[in-house]
Amino acid sequence: MRLTYHLFLLVLKLKGIKKVFSKSPIDFVKLRKEDIHVPKIKGLDQYRFQVSISMVTQLAIRQNSTLVLYCHGGAFVSGPAKHHWKAVERIAKNTSATVWMVDYPKAPENKIDKILENLFDVYSKALEEFATGDIIMIGDSVGGALIVSLTQMLIKMALRIPEKLILISPVVDATLTNPAIAEIDSKDPMLSKAGVLSAKKMCSLNGDLNDPRISPIKGETKGFPPTHLFVAQNDITAPDQTLFLAKMKKDKVDVKFYYENKMPHIWPILPFLGQGKKDFDTILKIINE
Numbered sequence: 100m101r102l103t104y105h106l107f108l109l110v111l112k113l114k115g116i117k118k119v120f121s122k123s124p125i126d127f128v129k130l131r132k133e134d135i136h137v138p139k140i141k142g143l144d145q146y147r148f149q150v151s152i153s154m155v156t157q158l159a160i161r162q163n164s165t166l167v168l169y170c171h172g173g174a175f176v177s178g179p180a181k182h183h184w185k186a187v188e189r190i191a192k193n194t195s196a197t198v199w200m201v202d203y204p205k206a207p208e209n210k211i212d213k214i215l216e217n218l219f220d221v222y223s224k225a226l227e228e229f230a231t232g233d234i235i236m237i238g239d240s241v242g243g244a245l246i247v248s249l250t251q252m253l254i255k256m257a258l259r260i261p262e263k264l265i266l267i268s269p270v271v272d273a274t275l276t277n278p279a280i281a282e283i284d285s286k287d288p289m290l291s292k293a294g295v296l297s298a299k300k301m302c303s304l305n306g307d308l309n310d311p312r313i314s315p316i317k318g319e320t321k322g323f324p325p326t327h328l329f330v331a332q333n334d335i336t337a338p339d340q341t342l343f344l345a346k347m348k349k350d351k352v353d354v355k356f357y358y359e360n361k362m363p364h365i366w367p368i369l370p371f372l373g374q375g376k377k378d379f380d381t382i383l384k385i386i387n388e
Contacts, residue, residue: 104361107371111288120174120294127176127207127298134177136202138184143191151220152213154202158191165196166229167386168261170218172240172268172365174298175206183239186368189379194386196235199225203245206302211313214302218249231259235386239365240336243269247315254322264326265382268365271316272339273299273308279338286333289364295335316343325353327385329378331362357381 111117119126137147138156146157167190171183179202191198203217225234238246243266253260275296284291300306303313311318316339326347330340347354359366359374367378 103371103373107363107369108288110371116289117287117291120289121291123293123297124301125174125176125294125297127174127205127301130173130177133180134173135179135181135184138188140184140188143188150224151217152204153217153221155221155224156187156200156202157197158187158200159197160191163195163197164229165194165233165235165386166225167194167196167198168222168225168234168236168246169198169200170203170236170238170242170245171200172238172242172270173205174295175211175214175241175302176298177205178202182365182368182370185370186239186379190237190383190386193383196386206298209302210304211302211310212304214245215248215252215312218245219252222249222253226259232262234261235263235265236261237265237267237382238269239267239368241270243267244271244273244313244315247271248312248318250323251311251315251318251320254319260322260324263324263385265329265385266326267329267367267382268331268334268336269315269328269340269343270295270299270336271314271343273303273314275299275335275339277338277342280335283333283335283337287335287363288333290335292335316346319350320347320352321350323347323350323352323354325355327355327357327382329357329367329382330359331364331366332358332360333362334364336364 143158171179187198236246366375
């Protein structure tokens, strides 16, 4: 693990990811250079369709009764990137599920209300083709926050919710006011508070970072489906995820917690990390249950 982790750190340094996330305003144009909107994936049936102003890519070995709806990260301002496509490819090839990758509208051109409106429309489309007991929602980073906010919206509207949620390092509090964040910032090889906070402000409505739509920890979790929460030690968003775990437990949510020492943000879907591959195998098992 030591060798692969150092290789991963070298790649991050060469790409200047930490440097980008250490500046405010964040350079979202540079981040978008890693975006891939039309993937080249072999061995899977692919079908692309538009819902509202989101582009959805369906990946499957064959049409299946279970749907995995994947909401990618990217600080609200970028994505999906190569590691997101590799993740959905692995899911489609190693589970009995059809996968939808949702390429939703990004900030700063779009705000949180428009992004969530698009996700709601995609989910509504999914309900036309799949039973709610056959829909699993996965999100990494802000994608995890978005599916939490969408679930809160569905419950508030008394609509059908997915079978389960899988949250990989979700950014549940856009305010980043947790004092424990400062202690982790220097250890986090990817993120820094300045850039992440800048991106959240770009996505917020009138600068309101306490809006539950962008900070779902401010909203309710009562009535949530079974949830799987993946948290890493060297991640500035981890302290808020720990608080979110406590909130879900208080609300009697069936939540399972997976914590990895010395791992960075969204480690299960990152290249080179042996521990990430092991934990992604756990995600595949959760989907196949």
